[in-house]
Every structure is written in structure tokens, then in C-alpha cells.
Amino acid sequence: MRVENTRSGRWVRLQHAAAFHRSRTDLVDQVLPMVLDGLRGGTPVALSVDPATESAVQRELDGTAGLILLSRPDGPDGESGQTLAARRARELRELVSATGRPLIVINEHTSRLDGVDGTFWTELDAAFNIALAELPVTMTCFYPELPLHREILDGARRNHPLLAVRGEMAHNPHHLAPREVLAEQPAPAPVLLGPPELRLPFGAWQLHDVRSAVEDALLSANCPRERAEDVVLAVNEVATNAVEHGDARAELLIWVTDDGVVCEIHDAGSLRDPLPGLQAPHSSNPRGRGVWIARQLCDSLHVWTDDRGTHVRMRASP
Structure with missing residues (x-):
């Protein structure tokens, strides 16, 4: 396997924002203008969202309309947040290289990946801030206003330098550097395996x-x-x-x-x-x-x- 290390100094580096929604309808109402603005401006748009959200966006666009669908994570029992971040970085590096353009990326929280306490998302977003730091990506991560675990909201507020409010980006005063976040909430041990061979x-x-x-x-x-x-x-x-x-x-x-x-x-x-x-x-x-x-x-x-x-x-x- 050939391992490539690609960095780009031509564009603005990672812009990482959190956004919050009250319902599926509210989520789609926020996502759709971001998608349309990107596509109209010639910027590739990549989605990692729930299938229901993807279908709703496609219906509004009358098809994929040039959308890029990213791989979906397996969840906290199948892969950790840091593993998903490393995989997503490889995926986005290849897209930047293939398109020759910066990317707009939209992520959606899904409770299927919460694990026992929601810390999967804290580790994932902290890892994104490191793994994607050099890439020309504007990534907005959507979370429900009332998730099952409080850690999900706390982690979202600590990990995102920006907040997206109805399409407008604002500085997030609660943001911390990823290593500060993980000093408070260290990466968890994976699930135990049986006796080794x-x-x-x-x-x-x-x-x-x-x-x-x-x-x-x-x-x-x-x-x-x-x-x-x-x-x-x-x-x-x-x-x-x-x-x-x-x-x-x-x-x-x-x-x-x-x-x-x-x-x-x-x-x-x-x-x-x-x-x-x-x-x-x-x-x-x-x-x-x-x-x-x-x-x-x-x-x-x-x-x-x-x-x-x-x-x-x-x-x-x-």
C-alpha cells in the first residue's frame, strides 16, 4: 500500500462549526441553504447524515445534484472516534485532490452512535480538529437541541471553534483546544476481548x-x-x-x-x-x-x- 501525505497551503484550512436543530424538518431547513449555496458557487458538498435527512435533501434538490455521500461510521462498538476521524481525513484528502477544490462537509449526529454516555462524539470532534486541521474543509456538525446524553451538547460546545446559526457563522466562546478537551474527557478503552491467541x-x-x-x-x-x-x-x-x-x-x-x-x-x-x-x-x-x-x-x-x-x-x- 502506498501511503500519501498531502497538505494544501492554497486555501483556508479547516473551519469547524456546530449547529443545533429541534426536529428533522428544522434540520433540513438549515442544511438545504448550505447545500444550495455550495453547489451554486461550484464548491463540492459532502454529506454524512442520516438516510432520512439525505432523502429529504435530495427530494428538495430533485436528485443528488452533485452531492457527495460520505461513508457512514459503524459506531462506538465498531470503531472509535479517532479511528473514524483518521478514515474521514483520508476520504477528504482524496476528494480535495480529485476535485481540486475546497469542500463543504455536513455531519449529523445520530443516537445510534452514542454508546453508553455520548462521549463517542466528544472524541470524534476533538479528533476531527486534529486530523482535518490542514484540509480546506468547511464542516458543520448538526446536533439535536435535546440529545439523550448531556455530554453530547457539552462536547459539541467545547470542540467547535464556530457556531452556525441559521447560516451565519459566529465565534464560539466555549471552544477549547482538542488536547484540553481530552484532558477532561480522555479517550475510552475499547470493548474487552477474550483471551488472546x-x-x-x-x-x-x-x-x-x-x-x-x-x-x-x-x-x-x-x-x-x-x-x-x-x-x-x-x-x-x-x-x-x-x-x-x-x-x-x-x-x-x-x-x-x-x-x-x-x-x-x-x-x-x-x-x-x-x-x-x-x-x-x-x-x-x-x-x-x-x-x-x-x-x-x-x-x-x-x-x-x-x-x-x-x-x-x-x-x-x-
Whole structure:
């Protein structure tokens, strides 16, 4: 797999706004002028909204009318907010490259992704602020005025530099930098898995053993050789970080599942950056690439910390 790092200095970078709606009708009434203004001005418009909202907008436009439909997230049990942000950044980089234009992006909250407390959305928006920072994207995230979890509204107010009120953008006085937000609400641990097929303690001199163990697991899961090489590279980058910047000793856990392989790297070190590897490193910077590369190569990558240290879970399908 070829990993590309594209940055653009030609346009204004990420403009990230929150907006609130009372009902589906109110939501569509707010979204439609944004879509029409973008399309009339020649700006591509991309939607990540509920199917009912998408259908209502298309009816008003008499079809897709040039709309771009983004992939929908699987939710907090399938992927974390940081994983979705990394995936969305890849998707939008490709669109910017393909269209040669800035983008308008409209997101809609859906309660299906709330999880137990709504913190999925706080992590997602904080991660968006890092992963999309260099992209020429104007993104408006719509939330209900009365969601099930208060954290959803609190997170929306903390994460968005701008507020969109009936099409007008205003400064948000409650906005915090993403790392401040995640200091208050750290990225959660993922769902627990059963006993691993392999548990391998390692240090800097055992990285070859890590690579071999991951390769064996991938090949046993019928992963093609080229794909296996990509995933081995991803796990090696994270494992190297663990022993270089975390603790002298770390641990690899591997699960082989019906749809691929899951690897976890654990070390006892602390993590200064709560969401590493979300922003593409500058081409002139030789360091800080490991986790970013791993995020590009894995289907999902989630980083979290607790009182035992720093943990990274990577999931890869064949």
C-alpha cells in the first residue's frame, strides 16, 4: 500500500462549526441553504447524515445534484472516534485532490452512535480538529437541541471553534483546544476481548519476534502477502514507539478473528499527546510518522491511556 501525505497551503484550512436543530424538518431547513449555496458557487458538498435527512435533501434538490455521500461510521462498538476521524481525513484528502477544490462537509449526529454516555462524539470532534486541521474543509456538525446524553451538547460546545446559526457563522466562546478537551474527557478503552491467541513480552531487541508473530497470525487468517506486509509495518511502527518512547519493556497481544487480526501493544509509559498520529507529518520532519503510518495501514487504530500505561489496539482485515 502506498501511503500519501498531502497538505494544501492554497486555501483556508479547516473551519469547524456546530449547529443545533429541534426536529428533522428544522434540520433540513438549515442544511438545504448550505447545500444550495455550495453547489451554486461550484464548491463540492459532502454529506454524512442520516438516510432520512439525505432523502429529504435530495427530494428538495430533485436528485443528488452533485452531492457527495460520505461513508457512514459503524459506531462506538465498531470503531472509535479517532479511528473514524483518521478514515474521514483520508476520504477528504482524496476528494480535495480529485476535485481540486475546497469542500463543504455536513455531519449529523445520530443516537445510534452514542454508546453508553455520548462521549463517542466528544472524541470524534476533538479528533476531527486534529486530523482535518490542514484540509480546506468547511464542516458543520448538526446536533439535536435535546440529545439523550448531556455530554453530547457539552462536547459539541467545547470542540467547535464556530457556531452556525441559521447560516451565519459566529465565534464560539466555549471552544477549547482538542488536547484540553481530552484532558477532561480522555479517550475510552475499547470493548474487552477474550483471551488472546498470543501474549508476547518484548523489548527493543525482540522487535523481529513481534514482526514474525504478527506475520504468522495474518497468514493464518488467509491475509494476502502484500496486505500482511502493510500490517506488519504498522504494528512494528507502534511497537518501536512503545520501547523507544514508552518503557523498555512492552507486550504484544494478538487475536485472530473471523474478519481478520487484532493486535494490541501495551507499555508502562505515559502519553503526552492523547491522539497521536492523526495529523499528517510534514514531509521535512523525519520523526513523528510511526502512528500516522499505522493509522493509514490499519482498518482501525485506537490509543488510550490509564494508570497502567499506554495502549494501542489495531484491527486489520485481509
